[in-house]
Amino acid sequence: MDIKYRLYPYPVLASFNDDYNSSKFHVNAECVLDGFDICINYSVELENDQIRELIAKGKACIVFHLESARTGYREARETDKLNGKIVIKDSVLNGDLSFCPFIIAKENIPGYFNNDFNEDYTEPFNFEKGYLIAIGNQMVWPITKNNIDLLNSSSPFKIGLNPDETISNMVVDFESQPKIRILLSAKDLSCYINMKNTPELKSILNSAVVVPALMYVLSELKQCEDMETAFGSLSWYLSIKESYLKNFKKDITVDLANENVFELAQKMLKTPINDAFEDLTTLGGHGDDEEDDDNEI
Known part of the structure; x- marks a missing residue:
């Protein structure tokens, strides 16, 4: 829509007319x-x-x-x-x-x-x-969009099986690894594999698995005194550093200390949590007509 320099049948405050004196x-x-x-x-x-x-x-x-x-x-x-x-x-x-x-x-x-x-x-x-x-x-x-999508084919994340059968929770391993390894139990990995190619579940899976993994890694980077020395040679670190620079115009070695990693992880992954709620609604969720005063779970 372009603003048209036109006449109106009543006074309008605008730079291209004199309907007002000094406003x-x-x-x-x-x-x-x-x-x-x-x-x-x-x-x-x-x-x-x-x-x-x-x-x-x-x-x-x-x-x-x-x-x-x-x-x-x-x-x-x-x-x-x-x-x-x-x-x-x-x-x-x-x-x-x-x-x-x-x-x-x-x-x-x-x-x-x-x-x-x-x-x-x-x-x-x-x-x-x-x-x-x-x-x-x-x-x-x-x-001009030249964003780097951390969830694309060259993603720094790799999801696989945790060889330790005694551990049922998700484990994130990134130190000395070329990719951030997200390790799941055999049961969880089987469920993930069965669902990962369903478009309606993609954002839900990323919210449940990749977002917390990235939050954990960013938290560790934030506490690291010299992240370049510790991780500078690792491909996952270079991917995150480049994404941070191109998508946010910031240097991760300088600016990460001032970031809220919970918000940053969502933004770096294209806010999958918002998409997850939309997908859940499509898959059968519904809102109640009457809401709790405190919106408690």
Whole structure:
């Protein structure tokens, strides 16, 4: 969607007209890659007390229209916050991402008059629900995806049988190993093999097996004083290091200390837990109409 410089039958706050005398609606935004997510960090400059009051009372809202023409992605995000973040899965984007900010009426606003109207406007207006109150500055960002998927054919993980039959729990072995070895009991491995080629179960299996394994490895790396010396020659470490650099624009030897490994492991594996819940719903899960007050299990 492109913002059109057009005339409206009522006053609209915009940079391309003079319907308001000294008011301002401008959005500062940056588009950054965060793993397999595209994040838009925004800050709204809104210089008009009466419009700000409409938003505060829920009569109006800020809307960000997002569109990627090449993929057919189109979405409107509504907020009453002047500062925030919008997160979009990179899988729905390709080519340019268009970002258009607006302020719209959420309900009918009869007899609206703004003290900063141009002197040509002397009478109040009846704003209907959906009317544009303000139009901001459009931005377009090229989306270039060169992510490294740790779950692809060159994955640093290898799932196999634990030779110790006395151990029933999952074991993660990575020290001095070319790949992160996830060892399962014979029973668990048999179940995994039977299910791994079922598309609807892939994200569920990754959430149950690979995510905790990566969390454990990241936790160990985080505590390591010199991870380059300890693991620099191992292929699994090089894969994780490269993924961290390309997907997050960060150096694992410097920045890992400040990361939440629970969140990071999910992001590095394309957030399979979110997909797992969707797949479980498809496979037969359902939500109760009545929820527990504390949402306890």
